[in-house]
Amino acid sequence: MDDHYLAAPDRYQRQPYRPAGHHGLRLPSIGLGLWHNFGEGSDPARVKAMVHQAFDLGITHFDLANNYGPPPGSAETTFGGLLKNSLAPYRDELIIASKAGYVMWDGPYGDGGSAKYLFASLHQSLRRLGLDYVDIFYHHRPDPRTPLEETCQALALMVRQGKALYIGLSNYPAALAAKAAARLAELGTPCLVNQLKYSLFQREIEAQTLPVCREQGVGVVAFSPLAGGLLSDRYLAGIPADSRAASASPFLQPDQITQDKLARIRALHALARQRGQALSQLALQWVLRDPIVSCALIGASSPQQIVSAVDALTLPALEDDLQHKILEIMN
Template sequence: MYQANNKRYEQMVYNRVGKSGLKISALGLGFWHNFGSVDPYENQKAIVHQAFDLGITYFDLANNYGPMPGSAEENFGRMMATDMKPYRDEMVITSKAGYDMWDGPYGEWGSRKSIIASANQSLMRLGLDYVDIFYSHRPDPDTPIEETALALDQLVRDGKALYVGISNYSGAQTTAMAKIFKELRTPFIIHQPRYNMFDRHIENDLLPVLREIGKSAVVFSPLAQGLLTDRYLNGIPTDSRAAKSSSRFLQPEQVEKTLQTVRKLNAVAITRGQTLAEMALAWDLRQPEIASVLVGASRPEQLVDNVKALNRLSFSDADEKAIADILLVHEKNNV
C-alpha cells in the first residue's frame, strides 16, 4: 500500500491563489497526456505517487482528457479509491468542461445544461463528492456569459465544487465574468491560460486584469510542448513528439523555427546553473499573478527534475535582459 513521503512539504513552494485563502503548489501535475486508457496504469500511479511525494498537491484534469475521453478521470478515480484515498484532504483536484466530450449539442461549450451534466459525469468518473476547482474550459460564443457563470455558481451551491475558475478567456471576458461572480458572491479565484517564453500573449492582456481583480493564474504548456527543454537541442529524436506524424501539437517545422533561439536560451540557463526546462518553469513563476505552472510527465523522474526549478526562482536584471533580447530577435524573425 502506498505511503506518502513524510517530508513531502519541505521542498515545495505553496502560493496563495489571488486574494483567496487557498494555497496551491508552485508546480501542478497535468493529466492532458499520459493518463488515458492507452497508457500503462502502473506508470500513471508511479507518476502520481512521485508528484505527491514531491509536495505537488494540485492535480489538473478535464472531462475529455484521455484518450479515450474521460479515461484520465477514470484512472485517477481508481487511484483515489485506493492509494490516494487517505490523502484526499491534502489534494487540490480540478476538472473542466467546455471542449468536445460527447456527441450531440450538449457535449461541449458553456451552456448550463452542458456544464452541470459534465460536472456530474466527472464526479462519477473520479468517484468524488466534489472537486476543489471546476473550470469553464473555454468561452462559448453562443451562450451568454451570465448563463455559464450561473452554472458554475450552482456547482458551488450544490457542494460539487469548492471554487470555480475559467480557462482560455481573454482579459475582457475575464473582467466580465469576474463582475458577475462578484455579484453572485461566487468563489471565483483562478484562470488557466497558456503561457511560456514562446507564447506571451497574456502579459499585456490577461495578467493586468488578474492583478486588478485579485485573481491568480495556473498556466499550461510552460515548456511549449517540449521545445523549452534540451530534447530538441540537437535536432528531432525519432521517438519524440515532434517526430510523430499523428502529433497535433508539435510539428517538425516548429522545432526548426525555434532551434536557434532554444540554443541561446539554453546558454543563459547554463550560466544560471539550471537546465533549460528548469529556467523556463522558473521564468513563468516570476510573474506574481502566476500561482502555479502545470507540468506533464511520461515517467516519474521527469517530475524530480522539474521540481529543481524551485531551487532558483529569482532572475537578475542581466538574466531578464538576456532572455528578453533573445525572445525579441525570435519574434522579429517569426512575424
C-alpha cells in the same frame, strides 16, 4: 485500498505554496497536468509512480478535464482508480480540478457553456473520479453561442450545491475574463483562477490578461510552461524520433519547430548551462517569476521529469540582468 504507499513525511517542505489571487487557497508552485500520458493505453505502473512521486514532492494540485485521455474521460478514470486506492487517505490534501467546454459527446448538449452541458459533464466527471466534489471546476473555453450570464449562473450553482469548491476560467481573453469574473463575484462565487497558456514562446497574456487578473485578485495557472516540450533539452538537435512532435501530437506539430525557434532554444540552453541547470528549469523559473502566477502545470512521462521540475524551485532566482538577456533572445 493499496496499503503499500505512504506519502513522504517531508512533502510540504519540498516546494513553496503560492496564493491563488486574493483567495485563501494556496497552490503548489508546480502542479501536474494529466492531459496526456494518463489515458486508456497508459502503463498503470508508470502512472502510479508519477503521481506518487508528484505528491511526495509536495504537488497537491492535479489538473484534469472531461476530455483528457485519450479517449476522452479516460484520464479521470485513471486518476479515479488512484483516488480509490493509494491516494484514498490523502483526499483532503489534494486539489483536484476538472473542466468542461470542449466537445465531449454527440448532439447539441455535449459541448459549449450551457447549464445543461456543464452540469452533465460535471456529474460524469465526478462519477469517473469517484468523488462527491472537485476542488476547482473550470469552464474550459468561452462559448459565443451561450450567454455569459447562463454560464456564470451554472458555475455559481455548482459551488452552492457543493459539487465544486472553487470556480475557474480557462482560455478566456482579457475583456471576457474580466466580465465573467465580475459577474461571478456578484453571484457570490468569485473566480479563483484563470488557466492560460504561458511560456517564453507564448507571452500574449502579459499585455492585458495578467493586468486584469492582478486587478481582480484572480490567480493564474500557467499551462504548457515548457511550450509542449520545446523548452527542454530534447529539441536541441532537431526533432527526436520518439518526441511528441514526431508523433504528430495535437500539442506540438513538426512545422512549429522552425530554425528560428531552434536557435532561440539553443541560446536559452546556453544561459541555463552557465547557471548549471536544465533549460526546462530555467523556463519554469521564468514563468514563476511573476507572483500573479499561482501554479505552473507540467506534463510528464516519467517520475524523473517531475523531480527535475520541482528541483527548479531550489535554484537561485533569475537576476534582473539574466531576465534581460532572456528577453533579448526571445524578442
